[in-house]
Amino acid sequence: MEVFTTKLESVLLIKPPTVFEDFRGHYIETYNRNAYFTAGIPIDFIQDDISVSHRHVLRGIHGDAKTWKLISCLQGSFYMVVVNNDARSSQYRQWEAFTLSDTNRLQVLVPPNFGNGHLVMSDRAIFHYKQSTEYDRAGQFTLLWNDPALKIWWPVANPIVSQRDQGPAKS
Numbered sequence: 001m002e003v004f005t006t007k008l009e010s011v012l013l014i015k016p017p018t019v020f021e022d023f024r025g026h027y028i029e030t031y032n033r034n035a036y037f038t039a040g041i042p043i044d045f046i047q048d049d050i051s052v053s054h055r056h057v058l059r060g061i062h063g064d065a066k067t068w069k070l071i072s073c074l075q076g077s078f079y080m081v082v083v084n085n086d087a088r089s090s091q092y093r094q095w096e097a098f099t100l101s102d103t104n105r106l107q108v109l110v111p112p113n114f115g116n117g118h119l120v121m122s123d124r125a126i127f128h129y130k131q132s133t134e135y136d137r138a139g140q141f142t143l144l145w146n147d148p149a150l151k152i153w154w155p156v157a158n159p160i161v162s163q164r165d166q167g168p169a170k171s
């Protein structure tokens with residue numbers, strides 16, 4: 001397991017504990033509580049989720065004030081962006097992008113008060129995450145993927161987004 005710091009304070013990039021390859025394929029230990037605690041990630045994850053999306057679907061940017069997320073890509077690949085949404089932070093509204101795939105097997109640890117969004121770059125991708133709290137839609141914030149103030153670079157100009165991620169209707 002390897003843990004890398006990123007441009008954003010407390011956002012970590014992680015190579016999981018075991019990535020084993022042989023003639024049959026791959027074996028990956030995607031999470032091991034003891035190894036993550038020893039590596040300085042003492043978070044009690046209580047829920048696992050996946051979302052499955054098609055090419056050029058963009059989900060997010062979502063977050064809340066209390067949830068840690070450990071994000072990985074189970075199938076395909078996606079470009080993901082993490083945004084600091086903590087108004088008290090000197091890095092408020094700064095963002096960083098990562099590419100996660102079923103070949104690089106990287107994971108991203110997203111702390112509370114950060115938003116995350118991802119754009120699928122393969123025919124289909126499975127976005128998986130562990131989270132430290134139970135889902136609470138009312139507590140979530142949404143940052144618009146194309147908010148001009150955020151100046152986020154995306155590899156696709158017209159992604160497929162939900163109504164929530166489209167923002168308020170423009171007249």
Ligand SMILES: Cc1cn([C@H]2C[C@H](O)[C@@H](COP(=O)(O)OP(=O)(O)O[C@H]3O[C@@H](C)C(=O)[C@@H](O)[C@H]3O)O2)c(=O)[nH]c1=O
Pocket residue numbers: 049051059060061062063116117118134135140162
């Ligand atoms: C996030 C979530 C959604 N749901 C339900 C609510 C809804 O009926 C359905 C689809 O939810 P959404 O449209 O909000 O899904 P989506 O737009 O994919 O929202 C997700 O975006 C990514 C970027 C995240 O990181 C997640 O935390 C989450 O906010 O799934 C749960 O039951 N549990 C959950 O933990």
